[in-house]
Amino acid sequence: MSDPRIAVVAKRLSGIRRVLAFSSAKGGVGKTMCTVISALALARGGRHVGVLDLDMQGASAHLFLGVTPRLPEEKQGILPLPVVDRVTLMSVAAFTGERGLPLRGAEISDAILELLAVTIWGPAELLLIDMPPGMGEEILDLSRLVPRLEALVVSTPAVVSVTVVERLLSVLKELRVPVPAVVANMVQADSRPVRDLARRAGVARVVEVPQDPLLESAVGAPDALAASAAGRSLAKGMLELGYL
């Protein structure tokens, strides 16, 4: 028995120029915030962006973007939910809302493959993927299934974050997933631990995002997120990385 969905993933993503997975081995470092703010920044710069929330058990991109979960429309596949002009979102929350979704590893792989096989991204030229913490099914499956996959690795300068994230960078290297930059997120004074991490891992760029106490109040408001200090930093980062 074979899985026909694998044969169609590349075709579904054929209109997308670059696929960027916002990853971290550590939870709570701001992956989702960086994903959605980067998407909003890219859209402001004229890019059509799809956001794919692959955090099946902790989906939250829709909360940051102020999107009320609802079943997607069908058009020879399923259409991602509109967010703002030039940004769309596909998330498990479209199907299960705010209910808990207890999944085992093989079920996560099945759900990832289903979403990749049936989502029609339309005009999106860039796909930003909000990854769950860790280095499990999500990154293993994506590295095998998704052409042109790149990972933007997110860490705070905290020693625990840097230590755990270094393990992910090592695995990404083995998986041959290019890492164009490490994001030093929630920087208060000193981003050196993340810069040192990038140097050790051979990653050429660090995108520095300052700690912003006002960011919490922007959750659910795309315009406020895009206009935040983090929005400006990530827009600059996206420009430097050639996404804008």
Added chain:
Amino acid sequence: MHEWALADAVVEAALAALGKRDPACLRGVTVLIGELQAIDREIFSFALETIVSEKPFPASIFHLETEKAVFRCEACTTEWRLEDSQTVTEEQREAIHFLPESARAFIRCPACGSPDFRLQRGRGVSIQSLEIDGKEGCA
């Protein structure tokens, strides 16, 4: 209708399996349709016929079979079928249709109420078998 995306996947998988062989080498494709995803067979068949009309093999090589969904509770070992999950609403069925794993948010063991269960079989669309002619030039 998202049946189209799945029918497209089946045809692409058949093409990939055929490789560089003569299209006539592909004798039959048996597609298993899991009950849980509630695929509309009529739409799926129509989508297959339409997509295949531009491909080098006839729609008649595709055979559809349905597989009943069976769940097994990890907590109390009860096995049950989809029709025993009476509390699932129409909207939830639609969510499961789009993403079968959504069932884990809506279905509970009818015996003990546990959310810890496995789908034993009958998830969604898969290719059960693909028959390629054994004659010379097809191997």
